[in-house]
Each structure stands twice: as structure tokens, then as C-alpha cells.
Amino acid sequence: MSKLFEPTSVGGIPLSNRIAMAPLTRNRSPGAVPNDLNIEYYRQRATAGLIISEGTAITHQAQGYADVPGLYKSEAIEGWKKVTDAVHKAGGRIVTQIWHVGRISHTSLQPEGGKPVAPSPVAAKSKTYVLNADGSGAFVETSEPRALETAELPGIIEDYRKAARAAVEAGFDGVEIHAANGYLLEQFMRSNSNQRTDQYGGSIENRIRLTLEVVDAVTKEIGADKTGIRISPTTPANDVSDPDPKAVYTALVEALAKRDLAFLHVIEGATGGPRDVLPFDWKALKSAYRDAGGKGAWIANNGYDRASAIEAVESGYADLVAFGRPFIANPDLVRRLKEDAALNPLDQATLYGGGAEGYTTYPALA
Numbered sequence: 001m002s003k004l005f006e007p008t009s010v011g012g013i014p015l016s017n018r019i020a021m022a023p024l025t026r027n028r029s030p031g032a033v034p035n036d037l038n039i040e041y042y043r044q045r046a047t048a049g050l051i052i053s054e055g056t057a058i059t060h061q062a063q064g065y066a067d068v069p070g071l072y073k074s075e076a077i078e079g080w081k082k083v084t085d086a087v088h089k090a091g092g093r094i095v096t097q098i099w100h101v102g103r104i105s106h107t108s109l110q111p112e113g114g115k116p117v118a119p120s121p122v123a124a125k126s127k128t129y130v131l132n133a134d135g136s137g138a139f140v141e142t143s144e145p146r147a148l149e150t151a152e153l154p155g156i157i158e159d160y161r162k163a164a165r166a167a168v169e170a171g172f173d174g175v176e177i178h179a180a181n182g183y184l185l186e187q188f189m190r191s192n193s194n195q196r197t198d199q200y201g202g203s204i205e206n207r208i209r210l211t212l213e214v215v216d217a218v219t220k221e222i223g224a225d226k227t228g229i230r231i232s233p234t235t236p237a238n239d240v241s242d243p244d245p246k247a248v249y250t251a252l253v254e255a256l257a258k259r260d261l262a263f264l265h266v267i268e269g270a271t272g273g274p275r276d277v278l279p280f281d282w283k284a285l286k287s288a289y290r291d292a293g294g295k296g297a298w299i300a301n302n303g304y305d306r307a308s309a310i311e312a313v314e315s316g317y318a319d320l321v322a323f324g325r326p327f328i329a330n331p332d333l334v335r336r337l338k339e340d341a342a343l344n345p346l347d348q349a350t351l352y353g354g355g356a357e358g359y360t361t362y363p364a365l366a
Contacts, residue, residue, distance in 0.1 A: 002310045005338050008049070008319065010297045011225035011262025013093050013173045015049035015320075018313055019334050020265070020299055022324035023052045023097045023176070023230075025065060027129060027137070032057060032070035034079035039086050044331035046092030049320065052176050052230075052265070053083075055099035055183075058163035060111045062184070064101030064142075066131045071098065071166040072159075084171030095174040095228065098163045098218075100156065102184030103145035103193070104238050106130055110143075117152075118145035119188045120195040124239040126182070150198045153210060156184075161217040164227070174226035174262060177214060181271050182238025185211045186231075189248055190240040208252045215259055228263035228296070229256065233285065234278040237271045245280065250288045257294030264289065265299040265322060272324070275303050283317060306337050 005017050028037050042051060057063040057070040070076045080096070087094045103118035106128050110116060127139040148156065160177070167175045179185035187193040188210045194201050200209055211229075219227045233249040242248055256264065268282050269275035286298055300318035309321040327333050329344040336343055 001338075002314060004310050004313045004321065005334075008297075010050060010228070010320070011174065012223070013050070013095075013226070013262065015093055016047070016091065017049040017334060018318075018320045019048055019309070019337065020050045020052060020301075020320045020322040021045055021048040021327045021333075022265075022301055022322040023054050023178075024324055024328060025054050025068060027065060027067040029069035029076075029079075030067050031075075032060075032063065032068065032073060033076045034069050034083055038069070038079070039083050042083050042092075042094065043086040043090050045327055045333075046087045046090035046094075047332065047334040048092065048327070049334075051087060051092060051094040052228075052322070053094060053096040053172075055101075055178055056096050056163075056167075058098050058100055058159045061114075061117065062100035062159070063109050064105035064116070064183075065129045066109065066137065068099075071096070071163045071170070077166050077170045080167075080170035080172070084173075088171070093173045095176050095226075096167045096170075096172045097176045097178050097230065098160060098167065099178040100159070100184040101128075102187045104128055104142055104183060105145075106140055107143045115146040116143055117148045118184070119147065119193060119201065121145060121147045122193055122195065124182070124193070126238045147196070150200065153200065153213075157210075157213050157217045160214045161221045164218040164222045168222050168226070174228065175218060175222065176263075176265060177211075177218060177227065177229045179211050179214075180230045180232035180237075180265075180267055181235060182232075182240040185214065186240055189252070190242045192241045193239070204248050204251050208248065208255065211252065212255055212259075215256065215261070219259060219261070224260040225262050227261050228265055228299075229261060230265040230267070232267035232271055234269055234280050235267055235271045236277060245278065246285075249285060253285060253289040253294065254292040256296075257289050257292035261294075261296040263297040263299050263320070264294070265301060268300060268302045271302070286317065306340060309337070 105116035
């Protein structure tokens with residue numbers, strides 16, 4: 001039997017296999033509160049070695065899409081408790097992805113209709129998902145953001161800390177800090193979205209500062225062995241870019257190596273798209289992490305199938321492989337992969353909870 005299907009552990013979390021379920025935005029939590037549909041959805045997929053939940057907003061301000069869950073209401077924590085309990089009773093392990101979307105939002109989703117926040121007042125050439133008055137869904141252009149004041153950033157870091165504590169209270173086995181797909185932390189790291197002149201802008205050291213400060217706050221609160229992070233060095237998702245992603249992300253993983261995280265979850269290429277969107281040496285990035293002393297599990301993601309996942313784990317390149325959309329149509333994906341059985345095709349109408357107009361152009365980017 002391939003190592004892909006053998007037990008392992010990630011930080012302090014024992015896993016039944018090396019297959020991770022990647023985060024997938026589902027837009028099924030009205031009021032930011034998980035419900036019975038969330039419970040059944042995650043319970044059905046508990047055979048994954050590690051479930052990483054859909055992106056979960058750390059505050060109302062952090063929300064960028066309609067009906068995504070949060071961790072900032074007592075009712076949401078109670079709702080998540082039912083989800084984690086169901087997963088654990090089914091023998092699974094689950095962490096939550098803690099999320100601040102930054103500029104990828106709309107005024108209708110923000111507290112009191114305010115502007116979304118960002119490193120700089122640069123609008124993203126992107127869209128987000130909102131609900132119309134009649135309850136139907138639609139994609140709209142993201143709203144123009146305002147730049148976060150330097151004095152506001154400690155509050156953002158505190159919001160991540162509180163969300164991590166709430167996640168543990170809700171029964172999650174840990175958290176994944178979302179620093180990918182063009183959301184707030186990656187907006188700070190990429191030069192086209194970060195035009196700041198304070199200590200959080202300009203140099204690579206400055207641009208990765210906020211991400212590292214969030215990591216430090218979360219690990220201090222719940223422990224590094226319960227903390228992972230997701231990165232996407234070459235994705236163009238949500239209109240982020242940088243002329244030298246190798247330098248940015250090598251510096252980042254070398255700094256993360258000193259923080260003893262449970263895992264690094266790496267999207268190779270364009271999120272949900274081509275792996276070769278930009279030239280990039282993924283093995284060199286992992287080597288930089290290991291050479292700097294990083295011991296956390298390396299989770300590879302994007303476009304893997306059964307054969308390539310088995311090869312990635314057998315060769316030692318990846319400790320786990322994450323699958324996203326295949327899990328939507330195949331709750332029993334682990335069994336199907338183990339038996340080399342056929343997979344159900346993805347029904348596009350299930351994306352964003354009902355196939356709103358525009359979903360084929362803007363797939364779920366959790």
C-alpha cells in the first residue's frame with residue numbers, strides 16, 4: 001500500500017492518512033453561523049486524513065463573500081462545535097482556515113457599509129459574491145478599499161489571535177492561517193497591492209512582517225503544533241502579483257522555519273488553474289524551508305491526481321497532498337483513490353451553493 005494511505009501526524013495531530021481536504025468556499029452559512037448542512041458536509045468527508053475547513057472570517061470586517069462562516073459570534077462557535085464533534089465521532093481530524101479577505105470584499109458585506117480594508121487604497125480587478133434582495137446570488141466588482149493605518153494593525157493581529165482561540169474552543173484540532181489567494185496577508189506580501197512606506201511596506205522584510213506577526217500571535221495563543229499556514233507564491237488570484245516571488249517566498253518560508261509550525265500548505269501555480277502560470281522551483285522552496293530548520297509537514301496542492309499524489313509522497317517531496325474540488329463530488333474520495341476507482345465529475349452548479357452567474361469565471365478560492 002502506498003504511503004499516501006498510511007497514518008502520519010501533523011504537529012500534535014494524528015492522522016489516518018496523508019490526504020488533506022483543501023478549503024472550499026461553500027456560501028452555506030447565513031449570518032456567518034454554521035448549520036446542519038455544514039455538519040453533514042464535513043461529516044461525510046471525515047475519512048480525509050486532515051480536513052481544512054472553508055475560509056472562516058475572523059471578524060465581520062474580514063468577510064468578503066456572502067454567507068461564509070465566521071468565528072466572531074458565540075452562535076458561530078456553537079455551530080462549529082457541532083461540526084467538529086461530528087467529524088471527530090466519524091474518526092476524522094479538522095482544522096479551520098482563519099481568514100481576512102482584505103480588499104476582496106464589497107461595501108454591502110462590510111460593517112455599516114464601510115469600505116473594505118487593504119495595505120493600500122488600490123482596488124482589485126476582481127469580483128466577489130453577494131446576495132441580491134430576492135436571495136439570489138451574483139458576482140459584483142469588489143469595492144474600492146481604504147488603507148489600514150499603521151496603528152490599526154495590532155488590532156488586526158489581535159483579531160487573528162482571538163479567532164484562533166475561538167477555533168480551539170469550537171473543538172477544532174488546530175488552525176490554518178490563510179496567507180494565500182490574494183487575501184489580506186498576501187496583499188501585504190505582494191508588491192502590486194502593497195504601496196506602503198511604513199514598516200509594513202517596501203522591502204521584502206517589511207512586506208512579510210504582518211504575516212509573521214500573525215503567526216507569532218496565533219502560535220503563542222494555541223501552540224505552534226496546532227498552527228499551519230497556506231501560501232500561494234505564484235497565484236494571480238484576486239489580482240496580486242510580484243516581480244520576484246522566489247525572493248519573497250524564500251524569505252517567508254525561511255522565517256517560518258524558525259517557528260515550528262505544524263504544516264505549510266503550498267498552492268503550486270494558479271489556484272484551481274494551471275501549475276505553470278509562472279516559472280517556479282517548488283522543490284527549491286521546500287529545500288529552503290528544510291535547510292532553515294523547518295520541520296512542519298509540507299502539504300502540496302493544485303492539480304494532483306492519484307498517480308502524482310502517490311509519487312509526491314513516495315518520493316519524499318510532500319508529506320501530505322491536498323485535494324479540493326474532487327472532494328465536493330466525492331465525499332468518499334479517500335476510498336476511491338485507494339481502490340483506484342472512478343471519480344464523480346464536479347457539478348459546476350454546486351459551486352457557491354447554487355451556481356450563480358459568473359462562477360465559471362471566478363471559481364471558489366478559499
